[in-house]
Structure formats: structure tokens, C-alpha cells
Amino acid sequence: xxxxxxxxxxxxxxxxxxxxxxxxxxxxxxxxxxxxxxxxxxxxxxxxxxxxxxxxxxxxxxxxxxxxxxxxxxxxxxxxxxxxxxxxxxxxxxxxxxxxxxxxxxxxxxxxxxxxxxxxxxxxxxxxxxxxxxxxxxxxxxxxxxxxxxxxxxxxxxxxxxxxxxx
Numbered sequence: 001x002x003x004x005x006x007x008x009x010x011x012x013x014x015x016x017x018x019x020x021x022x023x024x025x026x027x028x029x030x031x032x033x034x035x036x037x038x039x040x041x042x043x044x045x046x047x048x049x050x051x052x053x054x055x056x057x058x059x060x061x062x063x064x065x066x067x068x069x070x071x072x073x074x075x076x077x078x079x080x081x082x083x084x085x086x087x088x089x090x091x092x093x094x095x096x097x098x099x100x101x102x103x104x105x106x107x108x109x110x111x112x113x114x115x116x117x118x119x120x121x122x123x124x125x126x127x128x129x130x131x132x133x134x135x136x137x138x139x140x141x142x143x144x145x146x147x148x149x150x151x152x153x154x155x156x157x158x159x160x161x162x163x164x165x166x167x
Contacts, residue, residue: 003085005077011088017045025077026059032080033145035092076140083141086151093150103147103154103165110164112137112156 009023012031018041031038037054044050087093095103107113113133136143138155146152147165154163 003081005081008081008085015088016042018051019048022051022055022060024060027055028084029077029080030059032084033142035148079139083149083152087149090151094148095150100148104144106154106164107143107147110156113143
């Protein structure tokens with residue numbers, strides 16, 4: 001069952017103590033793509049001034065401020081919300097370094113791996129290097145971030161329904 005934006009938002013608010021007004025779809029997308037961002041938010045959850053520094057005004061709105069990414073922003077937000085919900089349900093589990101390296105090697109060899117759009121603010125905020133191939137052309141995710149999450153799988157089902165990362 002897929003979770004709604006509101007249920008993901010409520011889970012983040014209740015588990016972290018971050019005030020609800022700071023947990024927008026833009027913030028959820030950033031959390032899904034960058035687990036370290038969540039750690040920073042948790043550390044500053046009770047300090048609204050610090051949250052304002054961590055979360056720029058444009059991220060505190062519900063507007064999709066990344067209008068030019070290859071994967072439509074609403075679609076990417078939906079996928080990110082689902083990934084975040086799965087990750088949260090798992091207790092924020094991550095794969096070990098050996099599994100992460102294995103997944104990254106599979107991605108490096110994949111024809112779907114591409115560079116993030118140069119004009120994309122979203123990928124820039126996520127730390128995706130503009131000159132490096134780091135984005136999955138099938139799902140739009142930064143593979144370096146996605147490969148670390150134990151709950152995620154490769155979207156390329158050409159070699160089986162569980163994707164290329166399946167052992």
C-alpha cells in the first residue's frame with residue numbers, strides 16, 4: 001500500500017519533533033535523497049532559527065521549485081515519498097559498504113546512468129555533481145543516495161522483476 005504525502009509528513013513530524021510547517025514536499029524529497037539531511041534536521045528540530053537556515057524559504061513552500069528536471073517533479077516527489085516511507089518503516093536501515101559498492105558498480109555499468117540536468121536546482125541541492133553520471137534515467141534518483149538505502153531496488157527489470165541489484 002502506498003502512503004500519502006500527509007501520512008509520510010505526519011510520521012516525520014512525530015518521529016523527529018520537527019515542526020509541521022517545516023515538513024513540505026520539497027523537504028521530504030530532500031530527506032529521501034539525502035539521509036544526512038534528515039540527521040541535520042533532527043539535530044535542529046527544536047531550534048526554529050537553525051531550521052530556517054537548513055531549509056531555505058523556497059523549500060518551505062509546497063511549490064515545485066525544480067521545474068526542469070527530466071523526471072517530472074510531482075512524479076519524483078511521489079517516488080521519493082514512497083522511498084522515504086519504506087526507509088522509515090525499516091528503521092532507516094542502510095546497506096553495508098560491500099553491498100553499497102556492489103550496487104554502485106552495477107549502476108556504473110548501466111546504460112541508464114546519466115548526468116543530472118544542468119539546469120536542475122533539485123539535483124544541485126542534493127549534491128549531484130553536474131559533470132558526473134549519477135542519476136538513474138529510469139527513476140530519476142541519485143544512485144549514490146538510493147544505493148545506500150536497504151529498502152530500495154534497481155528499477156531496471158530487464159533481467160528480472162527484482163531489478164539488477166537483486167542477488
